[in-house]
Amino acid sequence: GKDPGASAFGLKEKDIVLNIAKKLAPILAKKTNAEVILTRETDIFIPLEERTAIANTNEADLFISLHINAHPSPKVHGLETYYLNLSTNAEAMRVAAFENATSTHQMSDLQDILSDIMKNSKINESSRLAGFVHNSLCNGIEGVQKKKFKDLGVKQAPFYVLIGAEMPAILIEIAFITNHADSKILQTDSFLNIIASDIVEGIQSYIHSTAASL
8 A cells, every 4th residue: 555664675564564464364264263354455555543443343352463663773673562551661662653653643642542541451461462472473483593583572552553452452563674684584485474373373372371261
């Protein structure tokens, strides 16, 4: 669509994440017997505010937002996973501001965010989901690459794309398109397959853990 997302080295975020989502969907459907709904299946632009609305309308159990990170410094690389909350971390707020840029809201307009967070009973579950998926990604990538893929951790930040979700919701920043090494592996189908499989494994671990605690 009209918003390419982050771009560098001839790559566009929108193309990479759509590719990952299309790989992930059939694996997740097969392994969990769940109906998997993509907010987009072609190169179209879906406003941030509409993405959670799609999930809510379909009464989804989980909401996963896939992204590729970017940074002013080409040296920054790695993987980080977010859930919705306020943050005092400057870097987390920078990422949120970048991802919120296409929203019709202003970053300074925190009233809606505050209201949503105050009434959002899914923060703890979103944090748990983020932890399971993030750990699965870090372990899976390192196991295949035979080298450390930088783990930037699970963080919280006010992402508009997660506001209003009536289910556990997370945002995954898979790698940095602005880092040369990260951008190279983002061009390999094998890496994207690993990412898709690891996200599914993380979701499965979350589901099993949740079921066990009931």
